[in-house]
Every structure is written in C-alpha cells, then in structure tokens.
Amino acid sequence: MSVSEITETRQYLTFKLGNEIFATDVAKVREVLDLTTITQIPRTPEFMAGVINLRGSVVPVVDLRLCFEMTKTESTRNTCIVVVEVLLDNESTIIGALTDSVEEVIDLEPDQIQPAPRIGTQIRTDFIKGMGKRDTQFIMILDIDRVFSAEELTVVRGQQEAVKQEAVKQEAVKQEAAKPPAGKKHAADQQLVAA
C-alpha cells in the first residue's frame, strides 16, 4: 500500500524505537502488552526474540529494533509488546512487536501524510507507508505486513547464518565447557599433560 491509497482520516498507534516515532494503523493492532517473559527459540536469528504466552496461545515476538538495524531492545519499564495481526502469504498471523515505548493513538488526515523520502531514513523505504507530521515531529508510518513478510523471507538466510554463528559460538562454549572447575583443575591438567 502506498501513500496514495491513504484517502481518509485514520487512527494510528504511535510508538518509539530509540528516539524515532513510528506508527501503525490501529486496525492492525490487537492489543498492547507490558513486557513479559519471552521464551527464546534456539537456533533462530536474533531479531526473532522468541514466544510469549498470550492467554493460553503461543505468540511469536519480534525485536523491531533489530529488524531496523538498530541495537537490540533493552528491557525498561516502558518496553511494550504491540500485538499486531499481519498478513503473511495471505494468511493472517498474530505477531508481537517489541517496542521501546508506546505513545498514543492519533488521528491523521490524508493531507498530513506524505510519501516516504527515498533517502534520509535509517530503515528500508519500502517498509514505510508514509511520513506523518505532528507538531514538529516526523512520524514514520509502517507497512507492518511488509515488515514481517520481508523479515520472514530473510529467516531462511538468517537461520543459516545463525547456524554458522552457532558453530563459532559453540566452539567457544566447548572450550569453556572443557575447563574443569577450579578445584579439579590440577588433576585434569596433569591428565591432559600426561596424554
């Protein structure tokens, strides 16, 4: 969807990633949750933060900051999970998005929204539906379906990377693991030297 398709006043939920303000169509948002325990899934790329228990169903959570090539989300009192309903391959899917803080719901007239500039934003321009302006602040309106579909496409690649990273990591862990605890070190060393 491009900016030209935005023809009526819509409500947007705004949230912050770092100092940037982003927005998404309120119709896409199911709910906003405080940060809860996120269970990590092993051997997945880092931007896939894990899963949470949302009243009995398991919902995947994505670290939006990592999606936009910012640093990993730090958990603070303001950290929120915005639960959105997106279309992946024409299938509706519930996904949680980690954000630094959720701001407010605002109305934006079509004429308040301009097409995204081709350069000058940190994130991929095809993720941005348009730029809104409120007071002096720019608001980047995300095409949330796009963000997740595109990320999903990179998952396979990301996974391969993760495996590679893992191999490197594993090596380090292996070395770590092979270290005997302090008390027994001496005996072990002798054994190894003897070997």
Add this chain to the structure above:
Amino acid sequence: MKEAVAGNAEQFKHSFREEAREILTELESALLGLHENRGDKEVIGRIFRGLHTIKGSGSMFGFERMAAFTHDLETAYDHVRNGRLEIGSELIDLTLAALDQIAAMLEEGAEGVAPADPAVCAGILAGVRKLASIEEETKPAKKSQPAPEPPAAAAGPIESWRIRFAPGPDLMRFGAKPSLLVNELGQLGELAARAVLDAVPPLGEIDPERCYVRWEMELATAAGAEAIRDVFIFVEDTCELTIEPAAGAAPALEETRPASEAEITARALAEKRNATPGRRTYDTPDNASSLRVPAAKLDLFVNLVGELVTVQARLSEIAAKHDDPEIAAVSEEVERLTSSLRDNSMNIRMMPIRATFEKFRRLVHDLARDLGKNVELTIEGADTELDKTVIDQLSDPLMHLIRNSMDHGIEPAALRAARGKRPTATIHLAAKHSGASVLIAVSDDGGGIDAEAVRNRAIERGLVAAGADLTEAEIFALLFQPGFSTAKQITDVSGRGVGMDVVRQRVDSLRGSINVASKAAEGTTVTLRLPLTLAIIDGLLVSIGDAFFVLPLANVLECVELTQADVERANGKHIADVRGEIVPYIRLREHFGIRTPRPEIEQIMIASTEGGRYGFVVDKVLGNCQTVIKNLGRFYRHVKVVSGATILGDGSVALVLDPERVAHDAVRATAHGVRAGPSVAAIAAAVKQSLRGRSAAPQRTV
C-alpha cells in the same frame, strides 16, 4: 420463512452429498474389485444398490440430472445382476467415468469444481445404452416420471406389503418431499396409497413448514422389503416407518375409494396379531451405534480438552505447593480424569487409513491404463489408525509418491521381461505403528533409483560440490529438493520436479521424516514416518539454565547422570558409557547457545532416533508432563529442532523438542565443522592449549 426452508434444504442436501460421496468411493473400489473378479455376484449387487441409492435419493433432493443420468447405469447393472449382460472392461471403464460425472454433478455450484460435462455424460450414456441394448429397445429410459408399470427386471413372486409412513414434523423443513417418496414406491409395483389427514390442524394454526400428514399404503411388488426400505433410506431416522407383509394374499388394489380409517386400523390390528416374526420396524434405526460429527466440532472439543490439560497442570502445581491432603486428593482425581478424557478424545480423532489407501486403487488403475503398464496395487495394514488431521494431509504426498513410482519406477513391459520380472508390476502401500509414530511405505518393484544419475544431476544443478562424498541416503535426500527431477522428459504424470518437494514440505509440516531405500533393478521403498497425533503428547519436562524444554516421552529410553568425572574420563569426547554401551551425546546447552553456569551434575536423556541412540544433556529432569502442543505458527515454521511449544502450569512457555531433528542438526553441525570450520582435532588441540596455558596461571578462577 422461505429462506429458512432453503437453509434447511441446503443442510439436508449437504448430508446427502456427504453420504453420496461415501457411496461413490465405495462404488469405485467395488468396480475396481470387479475388474479382478468378474463373477462376483455380491460385488455386482453392491454396485447396483449403490447406484440405486444415488438415483433414488438424488431425485429426492433435487439432483434430477444426476438421477436421470444414473438411471441407465443402474439398468445396465440390473442386467448384469440378472445375468443378461456380461461385465467387461468397457462397462467398468464407462462406469468409472460415469462416477466422475456424478461426483461433478454432486459438487455442482461449489467453487473450483468443474461442472459435469453434458457431452461427456451423453457419450457415457450412449456407451452404456449400447452395451445394455436389450432393455433400451423395449423400455424408454425416463425415470423422472413414475413408471406406469412395474419394471420388468424385478424378479421373484409378487408380494403385498402394508406400509405405514408417518413423516417427522420436520421432514419438509429438511427439504424432503413426501410425495416423491410415495411416487417412488409406486414405481416398485402397484400401489394404493391413502393420506391420513386427521392430524392437520385448522387453517389458522397451520405451520406451512410442518408435515401433518401420514400415509397408509398397500403395495404389491416383487422387489422385497429391502427395496421398499431403500426408498425411505434418507428419512428413516426422522420418521415412523412400518413395513409389514399384508396378511391377505391379494390386497384390494382395485378399491378406488379408500377404506375408512377405522377399517384400515382394524385390518392392520388384525394383521398385526398374526404377523410373521420377520416383520421389520424401523422406529429404532440400527445405525445409532455410530455418529456422523462434523470435524470442526471435534477440533473444538479437542482444543477444549487441551485447555483443560493445561489448567489441570496448574492445579497439580498448586496442590503440590499447599501441603493439604484434601486438595491433593482432588487434584489427583482431576489428573486421572483429565488423562483419560485426553486419551479418549484423541482416540475419537483416530481413523483407519483404509479410505485413503483405497482411493489410490483408482489412481493406479487409471495411470496404468494411460501409461500402458500393467500394475496392481497391494495394500497392507489398512486398519492402522492415525489422527484425522494427519490422514487428511497424507493424501497428496502419497499421490505424488505413487505417480512417481508408476512413471519412473516401474519399467516398460519389455524391460521387465528382459529382467525376468513378473509382467504385472506391484505398487505396495503399507502402514504400521512403530512407537509413537506411524510408518507409511510406498514400494514398487520397478527399476530402482539410479543414485549416480541423481548425483550427477545434483552436481549439474549446483546442489552439491563436484567432489562431495555423499552417502546413498544423502543422495536420495536430494530427490526432495524443489525443482529436482532426473526425468529426461516431462510427462503428463510426473517429471516437473514438483511432486517430491510437495511430499517433503507436507511431511515436514506434520513433523515427520522421509526415508528412501532403493536397489537398482529391484525397486524402491519410500517410508514416511509420521507422528500418531499432533495435539497432545506425554513428555518429560527438563530444564537448562532458566529455559524449560519438553522431550516426547515416547522417544526417551532412560536418564543417566553425567558427572564431571564422567566428562573427564571421556577426555572431552561427547560420549557416555551406558552399561558398557557407547552413546554419543549432545550438550543441548552448547547446541542451543545457552550461556548460564553449568551444574556439577547434569542429566543425559537417552533417546532413540532414526540415526541410532543419542544422549541429550540437560541440567535437570523435572518430571512427567502432559503436553498440549501449540504450534509456533508460520513465523517459526523454519525452525526444525523445536516442534512446538507448550504452556506450563505457571504460565511460562516450554519448547517441545524434536529429538530426531536435534540429533540430525547436531550431526550436521559437526559435519560442517569438519568441512568448513576447524576440525574436531583442531578444536581439541586448542582446548588442550588453553588448558596448558591456564595451568601456568593456576590462580585464575573459572
């Protein structure tokens, strides 16, 4: 009002469609059975009855075209039944084609279904009429109107029957027309029918959708009670129906003025008194022992049971915390009930795989004809039960495997002869249980897979490096890559390289695995290993650091301790000594990159996998748990090592591991390490180096 009627009619039609679909499937397998054993009277009878039901109830529910179309077929089979017509391949093939058309008419109006082709129908009918020529000349085929005379085909002595038919009040609401039923009875023989109108209320109170009328009928026919009952087959459950032989030798059929009700009642009572014991009453239908339930209702039920299991886990946890014997007793009771409720609900979803297997007889028959090969399908273990969801997903992959076997596997007749094989090739479908899995094998006695050709093709396509050292299993695994095909020619049947990819995707989504075994010139067996059920499993809850995991209990053989001393004894190799047997283990902490301090004593869960026994090292084993598996969803569908997640009693999420995949993944990671990264030996050397380095500075703590 009208719309409500239409809605109900639709519902009734729907149930007819379902029933008819079943009949069609049965007809198909009966026909194919007939192919092998032409003289089987019973099978012919079954076919005739099936066609008859389709025709009869079809016309009742407004599928007039279908009924008219089926009529001639039915006639043909009636001739066959009476020995007037020889059954031949031509008739069988015509009938099969006709069944397809009937199926198309049945689904007419549904989206994405090609409507029945009138030209094809006409062609089929012409063929059938030609074959059954004897009758066609004597009797015009028009079934929509009641036949003025009883069909000549009816055999046996003419008997009189007294039929009382009291439709349920909802009959018309379901879209059935009682008048059609009565007309159909009239076709069986000479019928005297009288409508009993005494229940009809005054006009002001009439509900136009209700049926207030009963019928008392006398029928002289040679068709027998069975045929009479067939007429009512679709309304039997909702009406009162009595069919009894009339006592008098010949009923007063000439009687134009209906007898007064008192007379009829008196006569009926008299007859009742000396009625034969063979009298049949259909007030209590004998098919009440099984129910037809929409799958969606069942899914909801199973979901609810799943929720209950989760809540019960929480209750158990709370009970364990409070040291109250009363709560503990209740909790235990609930646990017991939940567990049997769970088992039962899972059981409801279990269905024999027979129907899915039988469906392929037709495919094999048609393909064999198209390919000009002589192939028979043998089936083994058709009673093996599987979760309905699994069965539903199996049809496609099996179809692709069979097509592949037929097209590529089975050699042309000449080559078979040269190899000294039986001229008739065999495709064998087998299913059997193996632990918590079901093995489904598709085998053929064809030419086998040319591993070298697959390898070359893979190199050509850049899937593997030219010099790669691949095992046979690895080479066969290449077959399931998207777009991979060794076929030199794309045929109508296969060769596009799509099929095997579909098989792999579907099996992956069912958390199953594929194994291919093949011997040159002897044949190929593709075995699919699938989990019995997808929803709930028994598992062992384990922890690594603060993460919880569930291992399916079915895979776990035993747990042993892994102490620091054991690790030292193995010299850093990941191998445990379990009562003298060597078991390689995978440290899940390392494999999953969990960076929390390692406990002094770890636990090895020994699990059996396809690739042999593996140990999975975890921090703690917390105990048994019933696990409702929640899908991780589309977003995590590429994650292999985790087959799902489950919610624990305290609300936290535990991941359900797939030992098979974890082992596979770990083995692959090691193999990668050998090829790409530093070798195991290099790592070992580095470890030694670091240890030596540290021994020089012993005061550093770990």
